[in-house]
Amino acid sequence: MSYSIVFFGTSDFAVPSLKALLADQRFDVKAVVTQPDQPVGRHQVMTAPPIKVTAQENKLAVFQFEKIKDTEALKTLADFKADFFVVASYGQIIPQSVLDLPNIGPINVHGSLLPKWRGASCVQSAIAAGDKEAGITIMLMDALMDHGPIISQTATEILADDTGESLHDRLAELGARNLPDVLNQFAQGKLKPVEQDHTKATACKLLKRDDGKIDWSKSAEEIERLIRAYNPWPSAWMISNKKRIKILKTRILGVLKSPRRHGEIFAQDEKLVVNCGDNKALEILELQPEGKKAMTAKQFLAGNHSF
């Protein structure tokens, strides 16, 4: 006897969770629901979301509803009579009518310690805000985003060198590791959902590339965190000589001997540095000029003697 599951997910974040359920005998994944293929990249090639790739590798049925709100989706999903709907970074708001379908419940795996960081950019937001820890919340879903009662939470320390990517990957694995046991225990009534403290809720928005433009009037600490948080997506960047330069990795220096104005990039003692709003400087360690591959500051300086 195993629990039947319909899995909702789209991005890389959801892949470890899906694989964890597939590998566990206690569960039977009946189908995968994911976003439609989208034109992606420089040549706008139609590309399947990562979850679809994983699903197809495992010969699972895949549904890609344009709108999960459509009655067609509701009818299709009702036929599975699933015990669980498991949702991880699906990308669409799921209506109450669909959430009501599973016998045991609709479960969400979210990459923050709710009620903190409800929304799409929870990983980047936690690093950028300077949080000491991040985590995974497994929760019962309701119709509001990341709003339902909490079943299980696991924290992980945010390290000084964590990037959006490293923390994202760690959280994805953490969620996947806990998910099977949490589902099993919840089904057996051993875990009771606890209502979130909604007065402490914070939200984070979906990030766009423009959000990565560095505001050099901020403190060096803030900017350094932003750069780590937004690496590799949406990436932190600045404009220098009318060219966009992505800033990939920095280190905080103290106050410089001969500072320049905020946001001006220059070489000093063979280091590439920029002054921030608090007059502390950031040493740029890795960067990527527009049209070039990512490189170290040393490589950049080798070919740019004017700095």
Place this chain on the structure above:
RNA sequence: CGCGGGGUAGAGCAGUUGGCAGCUCGCCAGGCCCAUAACCUGGAGGUCGUCGGUUCAAGUCCGACCCCCGCAA
């Protein structure tokens, strides 16, 4: 065929109106020094993305193709 930048030494770049291929690092050898990632001297290393065309002569001009990257999605 969405817009744009680019492929030149191991790395990052320069190369003027076609005329012997350079710069900063790195690397190798030697020197200096208590010592060094510092300094001095010498050295190796490039079919200039590929194919074709124009020319006495092509990194440079013309055509086609391959690859990398930024934007946009």
